[in-house]
Amino acid sequence: MNRINRVALVGATHGNEFTGAYLIKKYEQYPHLIGRDSFETLTLFANPKAFEVGRRYIDKDLNRCFKIQDLENPTLSSYEDIRAKDINQILGPKGKSQVDVILDLHSTTANMGLTILLGNQHPFSLQFAAHLSLTYPEVKVCWAAPVQSTLLKSICEFGFVIEVGPVAQGVLNADLFQKTEKLVYTILDYLEAYNQGSISQTNSTLTLYEYVKDIDYPRNDLGEIQAMIHQKLQFRDYEPLNPGEPMFITFDGKEITYEGESTVYPIFINEAAYYEKGIAMCVTEKRQVSV
Amino acid sequence: MNRINRVALVGATHGNEFTGAYLIKKYEQYPHLIGRDSFETLTLFANPKAFEVGRRYIDKDLNRCFKIQDLENPTLSSYEDIRAKDINQILGPKGKSQVDVILDLHSTTANMGLTILLGNQHPFSLQFAAHLSLTYPEVKVCWAAPVQSTLLKSICEFGFVIEVGPVAQGVLNADLFQKTEKLVYTILDYLEAYNQGSISQTNSTLTLYEYVKDIDYPRNDLGEIQAMIHQKLQFRDYEPLNPGEPMFITFDGKEITYEGESTVYPIFINEAAYYEKGIAMCVTEKRQVSV
CATH class of the missing domain: 3.40.630.10 (Zn peptidases)
Known part of the structure; x- marks a missing residue:
């Protein structure tokens, strides 16, 4: 420009x-x-x-x-x-x-x-x-x-x-x-x-969180939500989520862990407007970009 | 009963x-x-x-x-x-x-x-x-x-x-x-x-917060809100609000203080559903009741 x-x-x-x-x-x-x-x-x-x-x-x-x-x-x-x-x-x-x-x-x-x-x-x-x-x-x-x-x-x-x-x-x-x-x-x-x-x-380096994918809430056959964002993930946007760490908790208290293969950085965790879009969070990768 | x-x-x-x-x-x-x-x-x-x-x-x-x-x-x-x-x-x-x-x-x-x-x-x-x-x-x-x-x-x-x-x-x-x-x-x-x-x-004593009145946001003649809940009051439900303490802050940063005559205990501070009801908070008095 x-x-x-x-x-x-x-x-x-x-x-x-x-x-x-x-x-x-x-x-x-x-x-x-x-x-x-x-x-x-x-x-x-x-x-x-x-x-x-x-x-x-x-x-x-x-x-x-x-x-x-x-x-x-x-x-x-x-x-x-x-x-x-x-x-x-x-x-x-x-x-x-x-x-x-x-x-x-x-x-x-x-x-x-x-x-x-x-x-x-x-x-x-x-x-x-x-x-x-x-x-x-x-x-x-x-x-x-x-x-x-x-x-x-x-x-x-x-x-x-x-x-x-x-x-x-x-x-x-x-x-x-x-x-x-x-x-x-x-x-x-x-x-x-x-x-x-x-x-x-x-010359500087920019930390860029790059979108990977959306993750939806666990749902039943009727599309009803079966679990909530886990307490340990709530409000932890931009923090690393490692494989095996808790992501959701069901209404009867069972933990559901993140089963990905590498560390991701979730954002839009528990955004109200995304319930209807089928998005519990967006996961990103953290990259350093030379600018 | x-x-x-x-x-x-x-x-x-x-x-x-x-x-x-x-x-x-x-x-x-x-x-x-x-x-x-x-x-x-x-x-x-x-x-x-x-x-x-x-x-x-x-x-x-x-x-x-x-x-x-x-x-x-x-x-x-x-x-x-x-x-x-x-x-x-x-x-x-x-x-x-x-x-x-x-x-x-x-x-x-x-x-x-x-x-x-x-x-x-x-x-x-x-x-x-x-x-x-x-x-x-x-x-x-x-x-x-x-x-x-x-x-x-x-x-x-x-x-x-x-x-x-x-x-x-x-x-x-x-x-x-x-x-x-x-x-x-x-x-x-x-x-x-x-x-x-x-x-x-x-025989015990109950701490009862008793409703006194609602307080609305400062508004202009069109009913539009002119100030927000002050940072120092936000999330301070049930804490004492004393005369002279900040209650609202205008969009250009001017403080509006509580002008009552005695200490009150606000609740429902910044409840989303109450904007349309004309309620920025409800103030209560704290009483000890023998039960």
Whole structure:
């Protein structure tokens, strides 16, 4: 990328993730907070109707509605399908977007602290992530390929998701709100410095958690959950899970262990919104990437 | 009460409070776990449709549908109104109920640990609560008068709510699940001992948190929230809040302090389901009651 001209800050893509929703409301009221000299910053409150009723979505998950075929399919007419097409008009069209960077602010019931989900492993994305984790050591960096093309951030090449947690759906946590806000400013300042050519090129190593696969809850033939995340794994996102270590516990107290062949690093452990998606956690591999 | 003949264990009164929901599912499958010699134990899965879609309710809060006038009002026909009338047939009718004790299993995003909400201050209720907090010192006991008559547990005189937290809506927390289960057995064993006349009458003192009032979030003219629970108050349920201490923090970082005249003990701090009810927390007074 030569130069960043427009940046979009997005919140309330899921209506019950209040951190991003209330940050966008704040920025709509005080746009000078996110203004920078060298680029324009837009805000987008993505799913107002879901926010109003305090739910993730009205008809379907908005953040799975951005496949190019779906955006071009006139027969898709749920609230979120229409909203996705509207957003694609405002920020897109996908592939030829009017914005250079999208920052989509999410929250999770998993203990993921401050996480950046990359859209790709382009050198710009990796350098950006490396810089952030250097200046804000709490930040974890992930890359998850599978659902990329369905996400709102996929409208433009440099789309990033911020995930913060743990926080319950429908709740504001002041500590996470303030940390997310600080991270947004760090990011905007980085983009400004990038435009000004004042990013020092240093050789550094980035710790990247790379998606391997989803793991579902044990279920019976009716699809009903038969076990919970084990106490020893709960809130242990980004920590190593070794073969033989407890992963689930059944309702009558039997342990179910991780039967993989190598150490993995689970994330999105016990995310409320993923029960219906058949995901108890996503396992990642931890890699060191030279940037 | 002379003798307990029937006890009802209720879960999923709110469809996204999974602890109670999955406990009831377990007990439906293994009824011997809740059977006791001297009384019959029923289970009720209160709001199956809301559970299915992972929401608190479909049309309205089921746990505010049990006012006697509403149960008798044939024009009320929302899903929850009809469900309330059905439940009143199964466990009630209210005032002449077929069950002697109701135990309604709830969860909360507030840090309320294991809490029992009493329906009244009848000597039986107070002795029961005193016994529980002696045998299970983690248990806190509250009494909240205002909405009593609208709750499911109000179908019978000795209706109790168990609140456990903090846990996000739509999430199972193994630790809280197991603690709640242990508490249920402790309660059933107490009721069994009561019937057998083997409860030793000891003079004891019960710590009772008595409801004083609700406090709402600071809001603007449109009703929009203007501040969050302060970091220093978050997760501090049952701890003293003194005049002048921080209660909220605005989105631009200004502290709002508690301006009451005496020390209070807030509970339900930052409960997700109460945002729409205009409740940021309930404040209580801490009393010692001789039992």
